Amino acid sequence: MLVRRNDARVAVCLAACLWWAAGAQAAPRLVQADGFATQNGGVTGGGDAKSVTVATPDELRAAIAGDEPAVIVVQGQLDAGGVRVGSNKTLLGADSKSGLSGGTVRVDGRNCIFQNLVFGPARGDVFEVSGGQNVFITRCEFFGSSDELCSIVRGADFVTVSWCKFHFPDPDSHSFPHLIGNSDSRTSDRGKLRVTMHHNWYDAGCRSRMPRVRFGRVHLYNNYYACHGNNYCIGTGVESRIRVERSVFDDVNRPWNDMGGMDRKAEIGWRDLEFIGCQQPTYAPNRWPVFETPYDYQPDELADVKTLVTDERHGAGNKPPRP
Template identity: 30%
Template sequence: MKLLPLAALISTTLLASSAAHAADWPENFSKCAAQGGTCDIGTAKRQVSFGIKNKWVVKSLSGKVACTAATFGSDPYPGVDKKCALGPLDGTTPPVTPPVTPPVTPPVTPPVTPPVTPPVTPPAGTDPLTQAAPATGWASYSSGTRGGAAATQKEIYLVGSPSQLLAALKAQAGKPAQIKVYGTIDMTASDNGGAFKSASDQGARSLISIPSNTTLIGVGSDARIVNGRIMIKGADNVVVRNLTIANPCDIAPKWDPTDGSSGNWNSEYDGLNIDKSTHVWIDHNTFTDAPRTDDQFPTENGKLKQCHDGALDVKNGSDYVTVSNNVFELHEKNTLVGSSDSTTADDGHLTVTFHGNHYKQVTSRAPRVRFGKVHVYNNYYEGDRNAKLYAHHYSIGVGYKAKIVSQNNAFDVIGATECGDVIEASGSSSKTGAIIDSGSLLNGAALGLGGASCKFSNAIGWTLPYTPALLDTAKVRESVLRNAGAGKLSVR
């Protein structure tokens, strides 16, 4: 098996064992939409192909166009779902059939004459592939976080299957890399061995381990990871953006009769886990239990047979983490910062920022904090304390030695009447934490931290090392709904 970077001819696949996916479009084109979707071309005219399996038509287009036969005036492969791909700026239409063999050498020099139309490349500092974590969160602290921004063209990969993704991660092994995901990567796909056969098999084949200096990013609006668990462990300088991550479902959850007053089902595997890592930016993703929501599972031992664990956890001394502009939806136990009261080495670490996130029908842990110096601001929470599925229990959990700064968060929770309905003391009476708040609103009224239902220590013992770009709380809902989640970044 030979792995080729995106800079190599796209008509060559990453894996010899699978069909050449890039032959679904001409040489040096890149996918912009599946049939029926919308291709965002921009203001300058560019060549756009429509086809599949070495058959396509090409037109010169601009703006947002439908990826349909009607747009292109013909159907090059009737009865088969096709794809659209972007090529260079307006110029000579490529041949109908791609070359059988790639050129021996790449062009030595770029075109002499620059295009007269506006540049396709985003302005410096705004390209999602190379952007640094903004200076409004912990990930910007110290050396900052840029992931694989320093990758050369040979270190940029386009992957659409588990085997391609795992091969790209292995090939770089900590060297700067940009790994672009298109379509759905299902870790139970046939090229990764099919359906999980046992708990140990799931543990091994669901793992997606991200090394240092890596950007993992979705292309377009439909990049998804299913039946996988992303692990950032012992790494530095990692960015994950623009992906929909289906929270993994443990095929063998275990019943623990000693957990709680009446026992509980416990599951393994988080959607994304940050463990002993530094400088991590998790941005513009969507974490969800869908399509395998909890109501699809039976009740055993008097409790729902829960197969999901966390959506995103941060633990074991991880530092300089920003979690921004994500959607967390349809989930019970969302985010732990600090895994255990007994992990006292976490004290002074777990520096994490949560901002601009949308928590929608999330039962609890948004986040639940132990030890960490955690900043939670401009997030939007919505839920229903009486919902049949994912009823709201609490949002921010103040656990053992938590040191939380909360600012301008907006809570719209049906049935919540006081601060204690959304801010909970998550530790025992002897293992308490601290939190301060300014500007947050509960159902349009002042949150009331410090009132009878919400008494906490305010001795957080630290100050922000950066200046947050605080929105007025009245504007948080609109801003978050407009901006948060996967598919909001233009990645090609």
């Protein structure tokens, strides 16, 4: 359901602006969840639990363990290795440099929020929603993996990824942002993998999989693809349903590409896209709208997408929302 912009969208916290102007000394106020993460009961993370600040990997592991509600403020860049985040957690960065590195951050529970964090570099996936449900990831930066930056797999469902920046400082042939659905034979993913991705920035070094989708129902809007020299951006895999709108493809190769899906019931539909130095693919018919969204959403105008997403102060990445 498409709705017009309203005051609630533009009224973002003064606290976030002060956080940035003051050198990011206090964590910003939480962004309101949207997209598929709001379905199936929604996402509240740690809710009203008293926040705890963690400054060491051991403190982090203790705070994210178990399924009791917790609000965790990450202070600094913690080389935590691989960690599992329990259900009902909110993780916030204390400043524009705070985050986790060194291994995969894995979410296999439910009801988790991640905001204003830098993830990476890491061995393997940087971040993986592995069977998790109702996960909201916003205002984060992902970089430097030997696999994917942010995968959504193994029956994960009701996930939103918004206002995030993805890049690879030292890219290789396996520099991929997202895998949604990890196997053509995993038919148990049918009816799951419902994901919204909006206002994300795919920058230098991203090769493919932005995302590559199997079985999932994925809504992409207001994203900016500027990964020059890539292979392809969006991959249509087996039984994928992909809805793309008001996004910009800036001097990229193959804005979308068949990854074995078109002979296996894949559908992609699009409207209001901009192609700069590249062309709209012709291998698949436009099946717009592909599916109806069960949530309201408020896309920005196509002409504003690049400016908004790449804005130095309030664009995609570990930055406060725009006022």
